[in-house]
Structure formats: structure tokens, C-alpha cells
Amino acid sequence: MKFSIYRYDPDSGGRPHMQAYDIALEPTDRMLLDALVRIKAHDDTLTFRRSCREGVCGSDAMNINGRNGLACITRIAELKEPVVIRPLPGLPVVRDLIVDMSQFFKQYNSVKPYLVNHEPPPEKERLQSPEEREELNGLYECILCACCTTSCPSFWWNPDKFVGPAGLLQAYRFIADTRDQATGERLDDLEDPYRLFRCHSIMNCVDVCPKGLNPTRAIGKIKELLVKRTV
Amino acid sequence: MGLPVRTFDAVIVGGGGSGLRAALELARADLRVAVLSKVFPTRSHTVAAQGGVAAALGNIEDDNWHWHMYDTVKGSDYLGDQDAIEFMCRRANEVVYELEHFGMPFDRLAGGRIYQRPFGGHMREYGKSPVPRACAAADRTGHALLHTLYQANLKANTQFFVEWMALDLVRDPEGTVLGVTALEIETGEVMILQAKATVFATGGAGRIFAASTNAFINTGDGLGMAARAGIPLQDMEFWQFHPTGVAGAGVLITEGVRGEGGYLLNKNGERFMERYAPNAKDLASRDIVSRAMATEIKEGRGAGKDGDCILLKLDHLGEETINRRLPGIREIAKKFANVDPVKDPIPVVPTCHYQMGGIPTNYHGQVVVPKDGNPEAAVPGFFAAGECSCVSVHGANRLGCNSLLDLLVFGKAAGERVIRDLRDDGAGHRALPKDAGERTRARLARLASQKDGERVADVGAELRRVMQLHCGVFRFPDLLQAGVQKLREVAARAARTEIRDKSRTFNTARVEALELDNLVETAVASLVSAEARKESRGSHDRADHPKRDDANWIKHTLWYKEGNRLDYKPVHTRPLTVESFEPKARVY
Numbered sequence: 100m101k102f103s104i105y106r107y108d109p110d111s112g113g114r115p116h117m118q119a120y121d122i123a124l125e126p127t128d129r130m131l132l133d134a135l136v137r138i139k140a141h142d143d144t145l146t147f148r149r150s151c152r153e154g155v156c157g158s159d160a161m162n163i164n165g166r167n168g169l170a171c172i173t174r175i176a177e178l179k180e181p182v183v184i185r186p187l188p189g190l191p192v193v194r195d196l197i198v199d200m201s202q203f204f205k206q207y208n209s210v211k212p213y214l215v216n217h218e219p220p221p222e223k224e225r226l227q228s229p230e231e232r233e234e235l236n237g238l239y240e241c242i243l244c245a246c247c248t249t250s251c252p253s254f255w256w257n258p259d260k261f262v263g264p265a266g267l268l269q270a271y272r273f274i275a276d277t278r279d280q281a282t283g284e285r286l287d288d289l290e291d292p293y294r295l296f297r298c299h300s301i302m303n304c305v306d307v308c309p310k311g312l313n314p315t316r317a318i319g320k321i322k323e324l325l326v327k328r329t330v
Numbered sequence: 331m332g333l334p335v336r337t338f339d340a341v342i343v344g345g346g347g348s349g350l351r352a353a354l355e356l357a358r359a360d361l362r363v364a365v366l367s368k369v370f371p372t373r374s375h376t377v378a379a380q381g382g383v384a385a386a387l388g389n390i391e392d393d394n395w396h397w398h399m400y401d402t403v404k405g406s407d408y409l410g411d412q413d414a415i416e417f418m419c420r421r422a423n424e425v426v427y428e429l430e431h432f433g434m435p436f437d438r439l440a441g442g443r444i445y446q447r448p449f450g451g452h453m454r455e456y457g458k459s460p461v462p463r464a465c466a467a468a469d470r471t472g473h474a475l476l477h478t479l480y481q482a483n484l485k486a487n488t489q490f491f492v493e494w495m496a497l498d499l500v501r502d503p504e505g506t507v508l509g510v511t512a513l514e515i516e517t518g519e520v521m522i523l524q525a526k527a528t529v530f531a532t533g534g535a536g537r538i539f540a541a542s543t544n545a546f547i548n549t550g551d552g553l554g555m556a557a558r559a560g561i562p563l564q565d566m567e568f569w570q571f572h573p574t575g576v577a578g579a580g581v582l583i584t585e586g587v588r589g590e591g592g593y594l595l596n597k598n599g600e601r602f603m604e605r606y607a608p609n610a611k612d613l614a615s616r617d618i619v620s621r622a623m624a625t626e627i628k629e630g631r632g633a634g635k636d637g638d639c640i641l642l643k644l645d646h647l648g649e650e651t652i653n654r655r656l657p658g659i660r661e662i663a664k665k666f667a668n669v670d671p672v673k674d675p676i677p678v679v680p681t682c683h684y685q686m687g688g689i690p691t692n693y694h695g696q697v698v699v700p701k702d703g704n705p706e707a708a709v710p711g712f713f714a715a716g717e718c719s720c721v722s723v724h725g726a727n728r729l730g731c732n733s734l735l736d737l738l739v740f741g742k743a744a745g746e747r748v749i750r751d752l753r754d755d756g757a758g759h760r761a762l763p764k765d766a767g768e769r770t771r772a773r774l775a776r777l778a779s780q781k782d783g784e785r786v787a788d789v790g791a792e793l794r795r796v797m798q799l800h801c802g803v804f805r806f807p808d809l810l811q812a813g814v815q816k817l818r819e820v821a822a823r824a825a826r827t828e829i830r831d832k833s834r835t836f837n838t839a840r841v842e843a844l845e846l847d848n849l850v851e852t853a854v855a856s857l858v859s860a861e862a863r864k865e866s867r868g869s870h871d872r873a874d875h876p877k878r879d880d881a882n883w884i885k886h887t888l889w890y891k892e893g894n895r896l897d898y899k900p901v902h903t904r905p906l907t908v909e910s911f912e913p914k915a916r917v918y
């Protein structure tokens with residue numbers, strides 16, 4: 100099977116380039132990650148992140164034939180050859196398929212992605228009805244792979260100012276949590292021409308999310324809450 | 331060569347559940363703490379846990395910690411230490427409620443309390459019938475737990491060293507642990523992280539088997555580091571084979587499927603677990619279910635075109651329940667098994683999943699080794715928690731959802747103990763020995779200069795093949811002996827691997843070569859320990875000694891790298907406050 104893979108090693112002094120690989124796969128190689136691991140067995144200089152190989156850890160996000168996705172749950176059989184693999188767009192490349200995710204995590208951290216509740220915790224669990232808990236579905240499952248944020252043109256233009264879909268999804272995850280008491284502060288923080296309002300509903304995020312989540316909808320709900328509290 | 335040194339009060343190696351729980355405890359104590367993780371913390375393998383965390387909350391039916399303790403002792407096949415098991419089960423509610431307070435998105439019951447589901451081996455009234463004890467967030471409990479703990483650490487301002495790999499333990503001539511050497515993967519820089527307390531939370535080593543539910547990163551790094559520094563590894567013959575890994579792919583299908591009412595079928599459509607465990611059936615403990623499945627396959631009743639798998643049926647639960655309680659399983663089955671479980675059963679096989687053994691600790695998380703007649707002398711400055719440790723609460727077989735409980739309880743306990751030790755210790759840092767970085771330097775220099783060596787991938791594949799063939803669900807004396815010999819060859823080959831990648835920047839080839847050293851220590855410890863244990867107990871099943879031998883083998887194995895030798899130490903059969911559970915025949 101034929102691949103064309105982005106290569107760059109700052110240590111070598113060479114320029115970034117696409118390298119062609121033609122590799123015989125085994126019948127057990129079903130996902131793109133299997134193929135990459137097989138290539139690496141022959142050429143150990145090929146560099147990429149990977150861990151769980153089942154789509155829950157978020158390590159192996161990359162741009163596959165022009166589309167962001169996780170290598171470990173992308174079926175080889177469904178890919179057009181040569182398979183063109185590049186690092187996630189919009190973030191600095193460290194080496195080969197590895198990007199520097201600092202900016203992505205900085206934005207994630209900026210939404211204070213943790214529960215804020217000023218009351219002393221009860222002896223047992225805080226109560227939450229199944230319906231209230233249901234509100235967190237489609238939000239808490241995010242694996243921080245950055246497929247969405249790095250497919251978003253608004254993030255490409257303003258990575259330092261626009262929170263991006265992944266961060267905003269998590270912002271709403273805590274706004275939507277009945278146990279959280281910081282909704283006001285969270286909305287204040289996002290009421291900003293850049294942090295939230297750079298989202299123009301392009302919906303690339305929804306299109307690429309490997310977990311089938313919908314950041315655009317979460318962003319819409321935040322906007323709704325902002326409107327509600329002004330009227 | 332003197333490596334650069336950075337100094338902390340405590341260094342935690344590993345950013346999974348136990349490392350993050352320990353870090354959270356230390357963050358409250360105003361200590362200078364570094365948490366090292368080879369991957370971004372939420373990529374740690376805790377993220378893949380699915381079914382739940384065990385705690386006798388009793389939210390659905392009556393339950394209590396003593397029943398849970400009984401189940402865990404029985405599940406361990408009486409090899410677990412009963413003081414540690416009592417400690418864990420008594421603290422279960424506390425750590426689960428805390429997690430909820432941190433923001434964990436547990437599923438809920440109508441009254442607003444945490445949802446619980448039945449799980450293998452968890453029973454009411456000392457083994458009577460299954461009880462819902464697994465506190466769950468759909469089938470993504472590990473993901474929800476790990477993200478919640480990471481978020482709580484963000485709130486607490488924990489200092490992370492992300493994509494740093496610890497390479498070797500630093501000890502002084504008295505044996506005190508003074509920190510680790512570590513590689514910053516992105517820059518290739520190596521340094522010593524010196525600390526008064528070093529906590530290993532490095533997870534398991536399931537990657538020593540060819541068919542494994544484990545992530546690529548589960549290479550036993552903590553075990554390798556400990557073994558090279560003269561610390562023995564405990565009970566390494568006990569590896570859990572999870573009954574339901576997706577056939578061919580190895581990806582985990584939670585026991586929660588059976589907790590929700592799914593069951594296993596052979597090729598004749600027979601619900602065969604009724605024959606092996608008439609009472610608990612498909613919710614018997616994992617060692618028993620895995621052996622039953624392997625027996626069905628061996629005796630020609632396996633399903634699939636090659637008769638080499640078993641079918642996990644859950645379509646009768648209905649699409650709504652599957653979508654609500656098992657959405658991740660539906661996703662995995664579609665992706666990795668090409669079946670939609672709403673309509674068709676999932677082909678599954680027993681798959682290596684969890685290491686019951688590890689670095690010997692007590693229930694305070696202190697690493698303990700035999701010294702001057704004391705079988706369990708604490709190693710000053712050294713702690714371990716989670717899968718890399720052997721407390722031992724799991725003994726010869728772990729119960730499902732006791733692993734998430736283990737990492738919470740003992741991550742926290744280790745943190746508490748570190749705080750106490752550092753508070754009582756007015757002294758400064760001990761001097762680093764002159765050769766503190768020597769072992770690491772030698773390993774890196776060897777790798778950098780190796781010529782005509784073998785590829786890391788080839789040696790690793792051979793190691794996994796040997797373990798799979800020689801140390802699986804059923805074990806045979808001749809295969810075990812031959813396996814020990816073969817691993818000797820693998821170890822020799824691993825000592826002369828060669829990497830082509832010489833870059834300093836994010837050199838994953840180097841990382842994989844260094845990981846291979848740790849896989850080798852783990853595999854050798856496992857096979858040598860298994861070869862020597864002449865009985866069948868829990869997950870260790872020998873054809874030549876098919877029965878449990880309580881007269882001779884209620885003892886923990888200790889494997890030392892130096893001299894590849896074994897030692898044994900007594901099991902703690904006395905709990906902390908209650909009566910002992912005496913060994914009896916294990917029937918489910």
C-alpha cells in the first residue's frame with residue numbers, strides 16, 4: 100500500500116518534505132495506525148504519537164487525506180491511495196507527525212475545566228437527577244485529540260485569542276453541570292469578541308470529531324445563555 | 331558524566347489514575363512536586379477502563395464493605411493480603427464520593443444517587459448472588475475518572491513534566507531512593523530529578539503479551555527501573571486474561587456488558603457458563619470465565635469460521651439500554667469487530683489485561699523488601715501505587731472494577747504517607763552518589779554506539795510471542811521451562827538492539843528501545859515466577875499441578891533480577907480489625 104507522509108526533523112537541518120512509502124500490509128493490519136506501526140518497524144525514524152489504539156486516549160490525531168482523524172480508528176480499506184498523512188494543521192510541528200499542543204492546552208486550561216462549587220461537600224454524593232446528568236452527554240466524552248480545534252479556520256487565524264471548539268465544548272460541559280456554581284463567571288469570561296464569538300459556525304469541528312461530538316451546538320448554547328442573561 | 335540535577339520534595343512517575351490521585355493529595359500540602367508522564371496525562375491507560383469503580387455504596391441494594399472484602403479475598407484465591415484488602419474496601423466509599431465531589435460525571439439513579447451495576451465476583455452476603463457495586467459513568471468510567479482527576483490537578487496547580495520518561499531509579503549505598511533519571515522526550519535531554527520521596531505510578535506491563543487489551547505505553551517502566559535497582563518484583567506469575575477482548579484486535583469489551591445482562595455463547599448457542607459457575611454464571615470472576623472460554627474453544631465448541639472465539643450476546647438488552655449504558659462498546663464493536671451489537675453478538679477471546687503482581691508495597695504505599703530478617707522493611711524514600719504495585723489486594727486474580735478502586739485508595743494513601751514522612755523529616759536532601767546517573771548513561775551510550783544490532787520491533791515481537799505461547803491462560807511445565815530459556819535469548823538480543831534514528835528531537839525509536847529493557851525485566855520475572863509455582867491458583871493454571879496447594883503455596887513470590895533468583899514471603903492472612911477469611915474451595 101502506498102503512503103505519502105510528511106517528514107521533518109529539525110535536528111537534521113533538512114527541510115520538511117513528503118516521503119513516499121510502499122509497504123506490504125498483513126491481513127491483521129486493519130487500521131491506519133497498524134500501517135504506521137508497520138512502517139516504523141522498517142524505518143524507525145518515522146515519528147508519531149500513539150497509545151491506546153482504540154480511540155479513547157486521543158494521542159494519534161493527524162491529517163489523513165486532507166481530513167483530521169485518529170489513525171487508530173481509521174480503516175485502511177476506506178482510504179484512497181496514496182494515503183497522504185500530515186501533522187494536524189495550525190499548530191507548530193515538532194517533528195514529523197508530532198505537533199506542539201501547548202496552545203491547544205492553554206486554551207483548554209483557560210476555560211477553567213474543573214468543577215467549581217463553593218459549598219462544603221456533603222457526606223455522600225451530591226445529588227443529580229438522570230435528566231440533569233443527561234445534559235453532560237455529548238460533552239464529557241471529549242478526548243482532547245485536537246482534531247476539531249485544528250480543523251477550525253477561526254483557530255488558525257487567532258489561536259491565542261479564540262478558545263476553539265474543544266475548549267468551548269468543555270466550557271459548556273461545566274456550565275451544563277448542575278453541580279457547578281460558576282456559570283456567571285464562566286459566561287463573563289467568554290463574553291468577548293474573540294474567545295467565543297470568533298466561532299462562525301463553519302462546523303468543521305462537528306465534521307471531524309472522531310467521537311461524534313458537536314462543539315458547534317455547545318457553542319450555540321453558550322451564546323443563547325449570553326443572550327438570555329442580557330434580556 | 332554528571333547529569334544536570336533538579337530538586338523537588340517529591341517526584342511522581344506516571345500521570346494515570348494513581349499518579350494523579352497521589353499528586354492531588356500532595357498538592358494540598360504545599361510541597362514542591364513534579365509529576366512525570368511519558369504521555370500527556372489524559373492519554374494514560376486509566377482512560378481505557380470502562381465498566382466501573384467498586385464501592386459498596388448500596389445505592390440500589392443493600393451492600394457493605396465486609397461483603398466486598400470477602401469477595402476480594404475469595405477473588406484473590408486467598409493470596410491477597412487481608413489487611414490491605416480491608417483497608418481498601420473500607421475506604422472505597424470515601425474515595426468514590428470524593429471523586430464525585432471533584433466533578434466526576436457518574437451516571438445517576440432516579441433519586442439522584444450514583445448509578446451502580448453488577449460486576450464479576452461482586453456478591454451480596456458472602457457469595458450469595460450478584461450485587462450492583464460498580465459505580466459507573468456509562469462504559470467510559472476510566473475516561474471520566476482520569477479527566478476528572480486531571481482537571482482537579484489543574485485546579486490545584488500541579489506541576490507536570492509532560493512527555494518525560496523516567497529511565498532509572500537513583501539509590502544511595504544505604505539503599506535510600508533519591509529520585510530518578512529522566513529523559514525529556516522532545517529535546518532528548520537527560521537529567522536527574524532528585525527528591526525526598528519518589529512515587530512510582532507507572533501502570534502495568536500488559537504489552538509483554540502478543541494479544542493484549544493494553545495501550546502501547548504499558549511497558550512496565552516502573553518494574554524495570556525497580557528491578558535494575560535491586561528491588562524484587564512480587565507475584566509476577568499472576569496475569570489476568572480478560573474474558574472479552576475483541577477477537578483479533580484485543581480491544582477491551584467491558585465486563586459491564588455482562589453486568590447489564592449480556593452473556594457468552596459457544597458455537598452451539600449454549601450459555602456454557604451455567605455449567606462452570608451455576609450460581610454467578612457469566613458474572614463469575616475473570617480467571618474462571620476466561621478458563622471456561624478457553625476450554626470451550628479447546629474442546630471444539632468455539633464459534634467463528636475457525637472455531638477460535640466465543641460470542642458475547644447483548645442484543646436482547648435492547649437498543650435503548652445499549653445506547654445509554656454501553657455506547658462505547660457499540661462504537662468499539664462496530665469499528666473493531668464489524669458487528670452492531672444491537673443486532674449481532676461480538677466475537678471475543680480471553681486477552682491479557684492486568685498484572686496482579688508488581689513492586690511490593692504495604693497499604694501505605696511504601697515499597698517494602700526483605701531486610702535483616704524482616705520480610706517487609708520499607709525502602710526509605712520509595713513509594714508505589716496502582717497497577718505497578720503489588721499491595722497485594724488482588725492476589726492471584728483481580729475482581730473487575732477493583733483496579734480503579736485500588737488506584738484511588740492507594741494513590742491517596744501513598745500521598746498521605748509521603749506528606750507524613752516529609753513533615754517528620756527536618757533534614758535536607760541526602761547527597762547524590764557520584765555514580766547517580768551511571769546506569770542510565772551506560773544504557774544510552776550503548777544504544778547510541780550499537781552497530782550490527784537487531785531492530786527493536788523484531789526483538790519486542792519475539793518477546794510477546796514467547797509470553798503468549800509459553801505463559802498463557804493454561805500453562806504447561808515443559809512450555810514454561812522452554813519459555814524461560816527462550817526469554818534468556820530474547821534478553822541477550824535486547825541488550826544489543828540498534829536504532830537508526832539518532833535525532834535528539836522526539837526520538838521515539840530511542841524511547842521504544844528503552845521500553846524494551848523494561849518489557850524484558852517484566853517478562854523474565856513473570857515466566858521464572860510462573861515456572862516455579864507448582865500449583866494452580868487464580869489466574870495461574872498449571873496442567874501438571876491442577877489443584878490449589880494451600881499447605882505449600884499461600885505465599886508471595888519475590889523475583890530478583892540479580893542472579894535471576896526467587897524468594898518467598900508470607901501472605902498477610904490477618905485483616906486489620908475483623909476475623910480472617912479462611913481459605914476454602916472457590917465456587918461461583
